[in-house]
Amino acid sequence: MEHFDFVLIGGGIVGSSLYYKLAMAYPEAKIVLLEKESALATHQTGRNSGVIHSGLYYKPGSLKARTCIDGYAQMLDFAQEHGVKHEVCGKVVAALGGKEEAQLETLRLRGAENGLSGIRYLSPEELQEREPYLRATKALMVPQTGIINYADAAEAMLRVGRGAVRLKTEVTGFTQEGVKTTQGEVRGKHIIACAGLQSDRTAQLDGVDAGLRIVPFRGDYYELSLRAQAKVRHLIYPVPDPNFPFLGVHFTRMVHGGVECGPNAVFSFAREGYSKTAFNASDAFAALGYLGTWRLFAKHWRYGLGEYQRAFSKAKFLEALQRLIPTLESSDLQPGRAGIRAQALRPDGSLEDDFVLHQGNRAFHVLNAPSPAATASLAVADEIVRQALA
Ligand SMILES: Cc1cc2nc3c(=O)[nH]c(=O)nc-3n(C[C@H](O)[C@H](O)[C@H](O)COP(=O)(O)OP(=O)(O)OC[C@H]3O[C@@H](n4cnc5c(N)ncnc54)[C@H](O)[C@@H]3O)c2cc1C
Numbered sequence: 001m002e003h004f005d006f007v008l009i010g011g012g013i014v015g016s017s018l019y020y021k022l023a024m025a026y027p028e029a030k031i032v033l034l035e036k037e038s039a040l041a042t043h044q045t046g047r048n049s050g051v052i053h054s055g056l057y058y059k060p061g062s063l064k065a066r067t068c069i070d071g072y073a074q075m076l077d078f079a080q081e082h083g084v085k086h087e088v089c090g091k092v093v094a095a096l097g098g099k100e101e102a103q104l105e106t107l108r109l110r111g112a113e114n115g116l117s118g119i120r121y122l123s124p125e126e127l128q129e130r131e132p133y134l135r136a137t138k139a140l141m142v143p144q145t146g147i148i149n150y151a152d153a154a155e156a157m158l159r160v161g162r163g164a165v166r167l168k169t170e171v172t173g174f175t176q177e178g179v180k181t182t183q184g185e186v187r188g189k190h191i192i193a194c195a196g197l198q199s200d201r202t203a204q205l206d207g208v209d210a211g212l213r214i215v216p217f218r219g220d221y222y223e224l225s226l227r228a229q230a231k232v233r234h235l236i237y238p239v240p241d242p243n244f245p246f247l248g249v250h251f252t253r254m255v256h257g258g259v260e261c262g263p264n265a266v267f268s269f270a271r272e273g274y275s276k277t278a279f280n281a282s283d284a285f286a287a288l289g290y291l292g293t294w295r296l297f298a299k300h301w302r303y304g305l306g307e308y309q310r311a312f313s314k315a316k317f318l319e320a321l322q323r324l325i326p327t328l329e330s331s332d333l334q335p336g337r338a339g340i341r342a343q344a345l346r347p348d349g350s351l352e353d354d355f356v357l358h359q360g361n362r363a364f365h366v367l368n369a370p371s372p373a374a375t376a377s378l379a380v381a382d383e384i385v386r387q388a389l390a
Contacts, residue, residue: 004030007178007188009171009202011035012045014369015194016154016163017377018384020078023161025385032188033163034181036170040158041151043272044196045374047339049252049260051235052076052086052146053372056093056111056119057247063355064372065114067383071376072144078378079148082156085255086148091235092122094136094324100239101138107239108140118143133231133325145235147255150374171195174206174362191363192388197271197342199367206360210367212344212352213290216271216283217246219263220311221336224251228332229259231325238324241303245343245351245370249310249320260336261321264310267297274338276311295349344368355380357387364388 006022008015011033019033037043052075058065079086095104111119122130122139130141158165166183171193173180178187195202200214224232236251246265253259267287270280287293297304309316314330322328344352344367355376356368364384373380 001185001187002030004032004186004188005190006031007186007191008033008194009179009192009363010194010196011037011040011154011165011167012043012194012196013041013150013154013374013377014196014366014380016040016157017381018192018194019163020157020161021378021381021385023163031161031164032186033158033165034169034171034179034186035165035167036182038168040165040167041154044339044342045154046151047274047337048150048371048374049250049263050147050149050254051252051375052148053375054111054116054142054144055114056107056116056142057240058114059353060110060113062353063383064353064376067355067376067379068372069114069116070382071372071379074378075148075153075375076146078157079153082160084148084153084156086146087255088144088146089234089253090141090143091145091237092127092131092134093140093142093237093239094134095138095239096135096323097137103239103242104138104140111142116142116144131233131236133327134236135324135326147235147253149255171202172205190388192366192384193363194366194369196369197340199342199365199369200344203358203360203365203367206363206365208358208360208365210356210358212346212356212367213286213292214271214342215287215290215293215296215345216268217265217341217343218268218274218311218338219265219341220276220338221260221262222317222333223336224259224261225332225334228328231327232259236324243300244303245353247371249317251321251324261333262336263339264307264317265341266307266311267304268340271340271342274340290345290347292345292347292349296345296351299349341370342368343370357384359388
């Protein structure tokens, strides 16, 4: 039986970044990446907004803030060096009214504290010139924001790292020597799990109870018609609700063309089911049998209801978008894809805000890596190497 120095679980952007970093740091090491699906990046990594985030939103000093800013620079360097299509197009965050303007100022200060340069308010004339269709009483320009396709980036990382990838290989348990999989045992010294939507279950297999449960939140997108695409020049974001780690429905130009709007954030009855009515009994039972989920519902039912309405009513979704671009019409929106966020929830109903890395019994686990973990992935990989190999 083959014996590896590193066994990585999960072929999303975090597992791929880690593969790349390990391959660069230890060129002689034998590394294998195990992925349960028949292709890489089929879950969060292949179903996100594709934004290289600046680090504007995150609590200064948090792992999210540190790795996002570092990861932003590393992702751009990697993309440039290895020919992954990307663009630094900048984004505009739009406030409407006094309350949102105050929150925008908090964001600006936070961005400055996180070390972002060049963020500034646009004058009404500049706003008119840059985003003539956008309605805002105040708008913040964040030049350090880009777009990329993270599935392309993951594929390039494994190509450059000459990745040994085993697809259709699901890890089902841990042994003294390695992991049990659907294709037999794989032995290895260091095991690192980057299992996204399944991270709590993988940790449980390793006997870890970190006091967190993954609760899936689906995000639906619409695509803008060709005519309406001309109304979006940068990326356009609303001021996010400070109580949630979700950014609110926004307009995102995609690196391979087109403009998407979304995603909303609705509780999902399936971790890996992407239709609006997808249901998986074991996922639903895991989420609804967890006290934290009910506490979250009780605290935020009004927000949840709004998001559900937007999920099932195009008119409501359009209303949210028209707050930013009032001239959009229903015929401008075509149904697009959906993604599901892996969001860790604590038993008290609070959403875990930061990334969570945890040394388990046999493996090291990435327990919470929601947005901006794709942006931050190369820096998160550095952090994993630092902690797991300490
Ligand atoms: C709608 C949406 C929009 C987002 N927008 C952005 C954005 O614009 N910018 C940004 O930076 N971030 C964004 N994010 C967040 C980002 O996509 C995630 O943080 C990132 O993709 C997490 O990567 P990952 O590798 O941890 O997870 P994943 O991409 O989900 O990969 C985990 C992999 O592990 C595999 N796996 C699980 N269990 C096992 C097992 N037992 N055995 C083998 N394989 C297993 C899965 O099949 C999967 O391929 C967004 C996320 C969503 C859902």
